[in-house]
Amino acid sequence: MDTFLQQLINGLTAGSVYAVVALGYTMVYGIIQLINFAHGEVVMIGAMVAFTVINALAPSGLPPLAVVLIGTGCAVPVCMLVGYSMERLAYRPLRGAPRLAPLITAIGVSIILQHLALMIWSRNIMAFPQIIESRTYFIAGAAITTVQIAILGICVLLMGALALLVYRTPLGTAMRATAQNPQVAGLMGIDVNRVIAATFVIGAALGAVAGVLFGTYYGIAQYTMGSVLGLKAFSAAVLGGIGNIPGAMLGGVLLGLVEALGAGYIGDLTDLCQYGWLSGLIDACAGGGHFILFGSNYQDVFAFVVLILVLVIRPSGLLGERVGERA
Amino acid sequence: MLEVRQLQVRYGGIRAVKGVDLDVGEGELVCLIGANGAGKSSTLKAICRLIASDSSRLSYLGSDIRKSLVHELPRRGLVMVPEGRGIFPQLTVHENLAMGAYARGGGDPAAQYERFPRLKERRHQVAGTLSGGEQQMLAIARALMSEPKLLLLDEPSMGLAPQMVAKIFEIVREIAAQGVTILLVEQNALLALELAHRGYVMESGEISLAGEAKRLLENPRVREAYLGEGAG
Ligand SMILES: Nc1ncnc2c1ncn2[C@@H]1O[C@H](COP(=O)(O)OP(=O)(O)OP(=O)(O)O)[C@@H](O)[C@H]1O
Ligand SMILES: [Mg+2]
Numbered sequence: 001m002d003t004f005l006q007q008l009i010n011g012l013t014a015g016s017v018y019a020v021v022a023l024g025y026t027m028v029y030g031i032i033q034l035i036n037f038a039h040g041e042v043v044m045i046g047a048m049v050a051f052t053v054i055n056a057l058a059p060s061g062l063p064p065l066a067v068v069l070i071g072t073g074c075a076v077p078v079c080m081l082v083g084y085s086m087e088r089l090a091y092r093p094l095r096g097a098p099r100l101a102p103l104i105t106a107i108g109v110s111i112i113l114q115h116l117a118l119m120i121w122s123r124n125i126m127a128f129p130q131i132i133e134s135r136t137y138f139i140a141g142a143a144i145t146t147v148q149i150a151i152l153g154i155c156v157l158l159m160g161a162l163a164l165l166v167y168r169t170p171l172g173t174a175m176r177a178t179a180q181n182p183q184v185a186g187l188m189g190i191d192v193n194r195v196i197a198a199t200f201v202i203g204a205a206l207g208a209v210a211g212v213l214f215g216t217y218y219g220i221a222q223y224t225m226g227s228v229l230g231l232k233a234f235s236a237a238v239l240g241g242i243g244n245i246p247g248a249m250l251g252g253v254l255l256g257l258v259e260a261l262g263a264g265y266i267g268d269l270t271d272l273c274q275y276g277w278l279s280g281l282i283d284a285c286a287g288g289g290h291f292i293l294f295g296s297n298y299q300d301v302f303a304f305v306v307l308i309l310v311l312v313i314r315p316s317g318l319l320g321e322r323v324g325e326r327a
Numbered sequence: 328m329l330e331v332r333q334l335q336v337r338y339g340g341i342r343a344v345k346g347v348d349l350d351v352g353e354g355e356l357v358c359l360i361g362a363n364g365a366g367k368s369s370t371l372k373a374i375c376r377l378i379a380s381d382s383s384r385l386s387y388l389g390s391d392i393r394k395s396l397v398h399e400l401p402r403r404g405l406v407m408v409p410e411g412r413g414i415f416p417q418l419t420v421h422e423n424l425a426m427g428a429y430a431r432g433g434g435d436p437a438a439q440y441e442r443f444p445r446l447k448e449r450r451h452q453v454a455g456t457l458s459g460g461e462q463q464m465l466a467i468a469r470a471l472m473s474e475p476k477l478l479l480l481d482e483p484s485m486g487l488a489p490q491m492v493a494k495i496f497e498i499v500r501e502i503a504a505q506g507v508t509i510l511l512v513e514q515n516a517l518l519a520l521e522l523a524h525r526g527y528v529m530e531s532g533e534i535s536l537a538g539e540a541k542r543l544l545e546n547p548r549v550r551e552a553y554l555g556e557g558a559g
Pocket of ligand 1: 338341343361362363364365366367368369370410514
């Protein structure tokens with residue numbers, strides 16, 4: 001099996017989901033300079049709602065695709081409502097307050113949502129029912145499943161649709177205008193509050209679908225899944241340049257690739273037995289054994305290594321502009 | 328058309344506007360002149376509801392707008408071109424114009440391109456890369472996209488070379504001739520008073536003089552303070 005190609009496929013799949021989640025962070029940041037830490041929780045709620053519906057409908061004999069679609073169809077409006085409510089109730093009253101206030105509120109909203117999910121769904125892990133027969137195709141020694149193909153396709157579609165919305169419609173232009181100068185946007189007759197609410201709702205809808213895809217990919221969903229996924233997507237947004245929409249897409253895909261390739265090779269690279277002078281010192285190496293310092297279970301670390309490197313080397317991200325400190 | 332009575336604006340403890348009375352009649356071109364920090368911009372922003380204010384009366388086309396929201400007024404034809412132009416720097420010229428028409432659900436920029444051929448040439452250029460004069464044209468064109476009835480202009484000549492200033496004033500004259508009512512705030516008192524029907528002079532938050540523009544031009548106090556003439 002070709003490790004490189006295989007990890008490329010896996011990385012692209014996970015990365016495209018990160019990209020869709022990262023859009024939610026970057027759009028909100030772009031328009032009100034808020035890092036909405038609760039966005040990961042929205043993604044989690046999307047997965048939980050969808051899994052609940054899918055599990056309930058699995059024995060019904062409906063075609064599997066219909067079951068998944070209905071599940072997603074329920075998750076999206078729920079998440080849109082959650083996104084709208086958090087903006088309306090938690091962030092709007094703090095508009096114009098010092099930046100620390102909404103930031104801490106975001107962390108609070110995140111904790112509240114996570115505990116609400118805990119109350120509703122308990123701490124049990126929900127499994128994706130075995131209804132989809134995933135087929136596996138082989139290209140040049142690497143495997144790709146129908147689920148991976150579907151995830152990639154849906155994510156590309158979502159990103160394309162969002163780009164069209166933002167760059168080709170009056171609402172999208174109003175969103176960009178509001179991001180650049182909310183006061184003047186108001187003077188143009190743009191209802192700034194509505195545009196900001198729309199940004200949250202669109203980001204949440206994307207997050208809901210991403211949550212379903214992510215859950216489907218790994219086959220499980222749990223009330224804690226939003227934290228790590230959210231932090232990774234946030235890292236992706238920072239990597240691309242927070243506030244920058246193409247940046248979030250690029251950052252998500254890159255992060256997925258770094259993570260997958262890193263996980264694919266870290267075991268080999270940190271197998272101390274391959275370093276001649278060391279292998280003599282380690283008993284386990286005798287007779288062709290291995291002594292692996294970091295296994296592929298260190299996968300989650302890469303996102304944060306990337307985040308730290310970006311913050312140190314290029315805080316504005318790959319596509320972001322250098323912005324001075326904003327008060 | 329616009330009636331303002333006892334308008335007050337406070338920034339924290341500072342009183343920037345201290346009880347201003349001001350009227351603009353249909354079809355008039357009225358200018359508001361005064362030194363830096365006199366409170367002219369604050370007055371305009373208060374009228375547009377961009378900042379909080381107190382007044383005994385603030386009415387536009389006969390209806391009280393003291394409780395109106397910023398974005399509601401452009402739909403009713405009350406539009407401001409803010410100080411410093413306020414173009415959207417990362418949108419193209421075309422998108423900036425489209426935002427001007429947002430209040431009335433979109434519009435055709437052809438008339439504006441005809442008025443400002445320079446903007447037409449640059450319609451796909453990002454607005455932040457325009458020169459200062461071009462940005463001011465864009466700001467005015469964008470406001471006109473909403474087909475205003477009352478246009479508030481805050482120092483449209485600010486930071487422009489004399490030639491461009493003359494051009495901007497010419498455009499203001501044209502717009503007024505087409506029937507748009509204008510309230511013009513200007514540092515350039517001479518040009519503003521020559522153009523306007525009536526004028527108000529503002530000093531540290533209060534209206535100190537008001538009257539026909541021609542009269543103000545002849546007023547010795549105005550000549551001394553704003554037209555750069557010695558008292559002699
Ligand atoms: N956001 C603000 N916070 C505090 N004070 C302000 C604010 N905006 C204006 N001021 C103060 O209010 C007063 C009036 O300001 P304003 O901008 O209305 O003056 P202006 O007549 O437009 O001056 P200029 O000709 O320089 O534009 C000034 O003393 C100014 O310092
Ligand atoms: Mg001013």
